[in-house]
Amino acid sequence: GESVGLHLPTLSVQEGDNSIINCAYSNSASDYFIWYKQESGKGPQFIIDIRSNMDKRQGQRVTVLLNKTVKHLSLQIAATQPGDSAVYFCAERKAAGNKLTFGGGTRVLVKP
C-alpha cells in the first residue's frame, strides 16, 4: 500500500544542538514532500516542502533532504530551540485532488 512513516517516535535534543527527523515513504508518484509541525492543541503548521525532482531545500534554520533512491526524507533543524518542541509529521502530496498522506509523527523534546 501507499504509506509514509517515521523511524523514531521521540527525539530528545539538547537546546542549541541540531535535530534530525527521518521519514520513509513508499509511494514514488508523489510530487511534493512536506514537513509539518504540530504543537499541543493546535493544527499542523507548514514548515517546509520539497518537490520530488529536488534533493535538498533550505529554509530558515531548517533543511529538508530527499533521497529518492532509498525513499527517505529528513528534516534537519539547526540550533534547536525550546520553541521547536512539538510533533513533526512528514507528508506526501499527490497533485490529483491535492491530497496529503501523513506519516505517524515524531515528538521532539528540547532539553534546556
Next chain:
Amino acid sequence: NAGVTQTPKFRILKIGQSMTLQCAQDMNHNYMYWYRQDPGMGLKLIYYSVGAGITDKGEVPNGYNVSRSTTEYFPLRLELAAPSQTSVYFCASSVQASPGNTIYFGEGSWLTVV
C-alpha cells in the same frame, strides 16, 4: 481573514447520537478537506471536496458524510456516533493543486464518544 474556522472545539457524544462538525473558510479556496487524528498518529483523510457540489471519499470515510453546497462551508456529519470515532478532527482548505505551504488547517475539534 479568519482562515479556517471549526466549531465546536470540544464535544462529548453518546453512542448512537449524531452531530455535525462545522467548517468555514474565508479565503475563497476551492479545495476543502476533513482529516481525523488519533492519539500519537498522523492525520488521515476522511473526505475532501474540489469545489461546491463535489465531494469524494478519502482513506477513512465510513461513518461520516459531508456536503459542500457553497465554497465557504464544508460540514462533516456523524450519523451514529461510535467509540471508534473518538478523535481530533481537522478541517483544511487550499487553492487548486497548490503545494504544502498553502494548505491551511483549522485549530481542530476534539470529539469523545462514550
